[in-house]
Amino acid sequence: MDLIDILWRQDVDLGVEREIFDGCLRQREEESVRERELKREQELERIRQRLQKLDKETGEVLPSPSHANSQAVSFSEMLPSSVLTEHSPVTQNPLLSALLFSKKSQKPPPQEQNFLELATLPDLQFYLDVLESESSRLPLEDICQHSLSAPRQMEQTTDVFNCISDLMHTISESFQVAQPLSEMGSDPGEILGTCTQSVPETSTQTLPPSNPVYTSKTRIESQDISPRCQGENAAPSEFCTDLKPMETEPFNYVTERDLSPFDDHRVLQGFDDSASVASVDLDTSLYTVDSLSNSQSDMDELESIQSDYIDMLSMELYGTVTSSQEPQTQNESTLNHCNQFNRVRRTSRDEQRARALSLPISMHDIINLPVDAFNEALSSCKLNEAQHTLIRDIRRRGKNKMAAQSCRKRKMDSLVGLEDEIEALKREKHDCKEEKEKNTRKLFEMKEKLKKLYSEVFRRLRDERGSSYSPKEYKLQLSTDGTVFLLPRSTNRNIPPEDLATTS
DNA sequence: TCGTTATGTCATAAG
């Protein structure tokens, strides 16, 4: 594991996510899909309970809301002609064909009933919220009229939702893929997007509950804008129209395409709140709602939604990219990731301050704009002293925050590098020690050989009388030119050496 | 309750 960790840390520089190296990715993806479905069902069950609770109060079943201007468009009409051609994958798929061309006249099979029912529930939730928010000030007649006019619209939109839901469901089944939608080659979300694009704009606005992906997408794009100098009271109308679906959509799903692990990386890595687009988006929602309604209940509701949204977001982010472990430990791991994520996404003090002073420039722009653009943005907005100071502080702190993060990363990398160096030096030390022992053994062997050679030379040496020389009285000495001399060991060094006339 | 870890913030030096 240490080795893996070290390798990962090295690869982090390359922008590679750690989770990418985890094995059993498919298994984890399937786990995450199941987890999402479970979560979704729980959310929907909660909403259904809430609806039932309301039923007890009113004694009637509330219809689904649909905007008055929404148009009933059959799904086959919505589909691009290319989808319905003779050779299209849709028409060639018997399941799809059966669904697409019989849906208008048939009720869904029982096993799909639950799915379709769930698919339309967000819409019901929207209607419920509208009623709740309006009931305090609308006359009873208006509410009744609202209720009476809704069922027909509900039928129309429910048809569309049913078709879309069935299409996605069938595509998922026919592809036999239990993996995140974003990884599919023929992403149902894309088909869905194609379908919804063909629906008039007003109808599209009724769709978000069943197509949260595109809701998020459009909101993300609209949020990521240059300095908005309109101020909070001049919130763009698109936010207002966009707000309601979000408001009624605590179980807003975001696929990895919208918030890929790399986006997540951006979230985790920096203060860069624009990177955590979804959260910024929520902040924008808060701004917008704040300007629309100052009631505490709305704010509480939004806080709750934000919390739910972030929870869901973290589940989405980490549910699909957690490490491969036993199911139980995987849950723990996911939980840890979520906790870490929530910790990271905790609203910073600067975000709160920015909200309090209603800064006209986004946090992202304040921090990341180049000096010139930043100064231009400052000068183009009418700012009071407090706002100006806060913006400067936010920029300074934001930059320092990122600097601190990179600094710590460098420090960690350096630490890892030093640890590697220590390991290398330890190995080198070990090798040197082994070499030293080897050389010591060799030296000993050489000394033994020399001793034997020495005694052999003395054994063979004879003087002119044929007597041997005693090693105790004589010694051998090697001169610089290779000549070997026989020298007496006596203290009297005046005696000339006897040249052995032998060379080594 | 205490230690650890991650992160944000401030102060300051250097480029």
Next chain:
DNA sequence: CTCTTATGACATAAC
């Protein structure tokens, strides 16, 4: 001189 970046030190929250 201003701005940015790097980094040590401290604070704080979560575990």
